[in-house]
Amino acid sequence: MKIADLNDFTRVFQTFLDQGPEQKQIIEEGRDIVKELVSAPGWLNETLEQLILDNDFLDGQWHSVDPNEITLFRSSDRSFSVRAFIWEPRRFYPIHDHGSWGLVGVYFNQARERKFERIDDGSIEGQGEVRLTGEGILGKGGTTYVLPINDGIHQVEAVDDLAAVTIHVYGKPVRTGYIQLYNVHNHTVYRAYPPNVLQRILAIRTLGSVNEPWAVQVLQEARNKTKKDFVKMECDISLSRRY
Ligand SMILES: [Fe+2]
16 A cells, blocks of 8 residues: 555554564564655645644644654554654754654655664663764655664754754653663763653652652652652652762
């Protein structure tokens, strides 16, 4: 079946995933399906038009950890999602990892991708060292991919003076809640959260720097109450910082 728009893509991709492909097969064959999607013209126009002209559409947008991301589709069985990323020219975007595999195709203009590998063992909280392993420019219809956590650390940016749009298909996350941002200059790694939980995480981190009994109590209560692994982890890190 020829893929002409997002509806065609999501049907074809759902059928593909329903067959239970291994990750290797998803990357190899899924990339071709994404290539067809990003090579098809026009299907993103309506979304961009609505973002600009329709207040309700704008208000209804999902806010993820990346402010330049537009969620286009989430499968009902949560097996995959489709997002558009807008890369502005001359803007710095951080080196980051992902919670799942991801297939990426260029829809508008060109995108530069740099791939990195992590070279420290992650044993020291907040420290993370990465090394550049490759760099390339992708034009319209060009594709790349990422794997979960340390196997897909990369950075994307626009080329020349034109905003670029890339389409990303992500699988079911093996790690949920946050992504990690790397700073190559001071060898640090930072867990970045979406806006709906960020304030809670910041408050938890604040209590890790407040040497008062109520702070310990609140962190312990939060740790016991939450069902989310990343909240538990943030509480544990703040509790371990007690002095
Ligand atoms: Fe990415």
